[in-house]
Amino acid sequence: MLERKPIFPNVIELNLQAGHLIGCNVYLVYDEDEWILIDIGYQETVEEIIELIRQLDFPLSQCKTLVATHADVDHGQGLALAKQMLKTTVSAHPKAARLLAAGDKLQTFAEIEAQDIHLDMPPVETEHLIDEGDVIEVGRLKLEVWATPGHADSQLAFRMGNLLFSGDNIYRDGCVGAIDAHHGSNIPAFVKSLTRIRDSDVEWLLPSHGPIFRKDVGMLNETISRLEKYQHMADFGTCAVDWPLMDEWEDEIVEGKMPE
Numbered sequence: 430m431l432e433r434k435p436i437f438p439n440v441i442e443l444n445l446q447a448g449h450l451i452g453c454n455v456y457l458v459y460d461e462d463e464w465i466l467i468d469i470g471y472q473e474t475v476e477e478i479i480e481l482i483r484q485l486d487f488p489l490s491q492c493k494t495l496v497a498t499h500a501d502v503d504h505g506q507g508l509a510l511a512k513q514m515l516k517t518t519v520s521a522h523p524k525a526a527r528l529l530a531a532g533d534k535l536q537t538f539a540e541i542e543a544q545d546i547h548l549d550m551p552p553v554e555t556e557h558l559i560d561e562g563d564v565i566e567v568g569r570l571k572l573e574v575w576a577t578p579g580h581a582d583s584q585l586a587f588r589m590g591n592l593l594f595s596g597d598n599i600y601r602d603g604c605v606g607a608i609d610a611h612h613g614s615n616i617p618a619f620v621k622s623l624t625r626i627r628d629s630d631v632e633w634l635l636p637s638h639g640p641i642f643r644k645d646v647g648m649l650n651e652t653i654s655r656l657e658k659y660q661h662m663a664d665f666g667t668c669a670v671d672w673p674l675m676d677e678w679e680d681e682i683v684e685g686k687m688p689e
């Protein structure tokens with residue numbers, strides 16, 4: 430048996446628990462014998478994760494559900510195998526559930542032809558569709574479901590007291606989950622999600638990648654203003670909402686203004 434190293438009462442992060450990097454952050458939330466996982470990661474690490482949970486003395490039959498923060502390959506590729514091994518259910522946003530059921534590779538970043546990335550995405554059914562306002566109960570614990578679109582249209586976050594399992598919304602260095610048109614990213618929605626996180630009374634952010642950190646309003650403000658700029662920059666292609674230079678160009682064409 431291994432000694433449990435909770436980061437907060439009733440919360441273990443499995444990379445930190447293992448003492449080495451396994452993959453995306455995997456949160457085990459538990460009350461007495463009942464537990465859930467928030468994300469599972471890649472298929473090839475599922476067995477290691479389940480063995481770790483067994484060594485932490487959690488009954489494998491008491492996994493209430495596997496929760497997906499969204500459908501990306503690095504978070505959800507292992508869902509099908511883990512669900513089968515644990516004989517449990519999957520909980521995800523309806524839009525993530527569609528991608529997971531179809532084994533979609535494009536919107537989940539499993540297939541990036543131009544970069545020669547070709548990963549499997551084993552299809553898996555979602556038993557519990559979860560969305561804004563729903564509550565996931567784990568023993569006596571309650572996790573509120575927040576819909577926080579931006580990185581993906583199916584991105585969820587989960588609030589438990591002063592903790593927010595914040596998915597790919599924001600990391601400790603102020604970076605955010607990748608913004609990509611093929612992925613369903615939406616910059617104005619992202620700004621709203623980050624603003625909601627900033628204005629909430631949550632104290633700790635537990636992201637899907639990298640260290641857990643205290644919510645920092647100054648850092649969130651910097652990130653929000655960066656994304657507000659992205660909305661008007663050609664750099665972000667069809668994810669930008671406009672490009673002011675095109676309006677200037679049109680005016681200059683109409684005026685017949687020559688290069689100076």
Ligand SMILES: [Zn+2]
Binds near residue numbers: 501503
């Ligand atoms: Zn991610």
